Amino acid sequence: MVERYRPLRFSRAGVRGLKVSATLTINDRVKEMWATGQNVYHLAFGESRFPVHPKIAEALCANVQKRSYLPAAGLMELRRAIAGHYRRAFGMDVEPDQVVTGPGSKSLIFATVLCLGEEIIIPRPSWVTYAPQVQLLGKPITWVPTYPEDQYLVRTEILEEALQTSHHEMGNPEVLILNNPDNPTGTMRTPEQNQSLAEFARGQELMVISDEIYARTAFRNIPFVSMGALYPEGTVVTGGLSKDLSLGGWRIGVAIVPPTKAGRALAKALTNVAANLWSCVAAPVQYAAMVAYSGDPDIEEYVQMCTRMHSIRTRFLYQVMDRLGVQCVEPSGAFYIFPCFDKWSEALQARGIHTDEELALHLLEKYEIAALPGSVFYALRRYCLRVSSSFIDMNTNEKAEGLVEAFRQDPDPERFIRDHHPRIQKVAERWGEFMADLTS
Numbered sequence: 012m013v014e015r016y017r018p019l020r021f022s023r024a025g026v027r028g029l030k031v032s033a034t035l036t037i038n039d040r041v042k043e044m045w046a047t048g049q050n051v052y053h054l055a056f057g058e059s060r061f062p063v064h065p066k067i068a069e070a071l072c073a074n075v076q077k078r079s080y081l082p083a084a085g086l087m088e089l090r091r092a093i094a095g096h097y098r099r100a101f102g103m104d105v106e107p108d109q110v111v112t113g114p115g116s117k118s119l120i121f122a123t124v125l126c127l128g129e130e131i132i133i134p135r136p137s138w139v140t141y142a143p144q145v146q147l148l149g150k151p152i153t154w155v156p157t158y159p160e161d162q163y164l165v166r167t168e169i170l171e172e173a174l175q176t177s178h179h180e181m182g183n184p185e186v187l188i189l190n191n192p193d194n195p196t197g198t199m200r201t202p203e204q205n206q207s208l209a210e211f212a213r214g215q216e217l218m219v220i221s222d223e224i225y226a227r228t229a230f231r232n233i234p235f236v237s238m239g240a241l242y243p244e245g246t247v248v249t250g251g252l253s254k255d256l257s258l259g260g261w262r263i264g265v266a267i268v269p270p271t272k273a274g275r276a277l278a279k280a281l282t283n284v285a286a287n288l289w290s291c292v293a294a295p296v297q298y299a300a301m302v303a304y305s306g307d308p309d310i311e312e313y314v315q316m317c318t319r320m321h322s323i324r325t326r327f328l329y330q331v332m333d334r335l336g337v338q339c340v341e342p343s344g345a346f347y348i349f350p351c352f353d354k355w356s357e358a359l360q361a362r363g364i365h366t367d368e369e370l371a372l373h374l375l376e377k378y379e380i381a382a383l384p385g386s387v388f389y390a391l392r393r394y395c396l397r398v399s400s401s402f403i404d405m406n407t408n409e410k411a412e413g414l415v416e417a418f419r420q421d422p423d424p425e426r427f428i429r430d431h432h433p434r435i436q437k438v439a440e441r442w443g444e445f446m447a448d449l450t451s
């Protein structure tokens with residue numbers, strides 16, 4: 012019998028089409044396993060977990076009595092501090108009236124997609140949220156494939172091809188969403204690649220939403236350059252404190268609009284969305300964010316140290332894959348790798364594993380390894396996984412604090428892993444067992 016939802020009738024806009032993601036399937040299974048006391052090596056969680064910097068924690072506590080609604084775009088002092096940060100850190104020419112804050116950059120990306128363009132271009136694989144946001148808004152998507160041979164970077168020729176097909180089939184794709192460094196692949200564009208992408212976008216008059224939430228978790232083997240510095244008139248940069256200062260749950264994000272008349276009109280439109288959807292970022296968080304964006308040398312040093320630890324932990328997992336002969340692009344930022352097991356398709360199928368979701372469940376049930384299927388990220392290949400380093404050996408606050416302390420005393424990467432990461436070493440063995448079983 013067809014189940015009827017009366018008196019709830021879902022609208023055609025987006026909501027009906029949203030699927031229960033495989034992320035939830037894996038996370039539910041992890042929770043079940045934990046509840047029965049089973050061990051899980053959790054590589055599915057994408058959340059930076061280092062402790063709150065004491066100066067920021069102090070600022071939050073000191074402002075706990077600030078309980079009034081604040082301006083929708085954010086306090087002017089905060090927007091001033093954010094503009095200063097983007098000038099210092101990324102050489103962007105930003106004035107405070109180009110800054111809009113929101114409860115996480117996720118909401119600001121949604122608000123920007125709401126305000127700009129009718130058709131949206133998204134590379135794939137890509138972060139889980141872009142496509143559902145665009146679908147919720149009922150806008151069509153043009154997908155641009157990216158490949159491991161190109162480090163999953165958007166190639167302008169492929170972009171051009173996708174645009175032409177799309178012009179032909181749909182009309183006029185106008186907004187390109189980019190992510191650098193990238194979730195799920197951990198890759199990063201070089202300054203030259205950024206430059207050619209910026210020139211391409213300028214030539215095509217494409218608007219760019221440049222999601223730079225991982226900008227300060229770039230590992231520094233490649234210098235980070237903001238799209239906002241290269242193509243200021245056409246780029247909306249989004250960012251926040253969720254990744255570099257591990258403040259995801261505090262919900263503070265920023266959007267930097269272009270320094271043009273149109274950019275300022277967009278800032279007004281975003282502020283209007285903010286006023287009608289979330290009113291403002293929580294008041295104490297805004298005051299604490301002022302300290303986070305102040306350029307305080309202790310906080311800047313802490314961001315760099317956390318990034319260094321992310322880099323060591325993530326690169327360790329990459330090296331495990333590399334040693335096992337698994338195709339995996341070397342990460343340059345964030346805390347992810349994106350290994351692909353297509354080389355073993357036959358062996359996987361012989362074991363009854365036909366999809367990446369089945370692969371993820373197999374790894375969980377048999378090897379206690381939790382990773383996310385690549386299809387969650389719109390992967391083009393069959394057997395990719397997103398593996399995150401952010402949770403393992405840091406599952407409690409005490410362990411996270413212990414790691415920071417240990418790294419302060421001895422920042423040697425090898426000893427840092429060997430002496431303070433028992434579980435990451437163990438999971439390396441489990442990957443080895445999986446590969447040995449697969450190839451036997």
Ligand SMILES: Cc1ncc(COP(=O)(O)O)c(C=O)c1O
Nearest residue numbers: 115116117138194224251253264
């Ligand atoms: C690529 C990417 N963009 C944006 C976000 C959202 O960050 P927030 O809303 O916490 O600023 C995330 C968080 O997982 C992410 O991975």
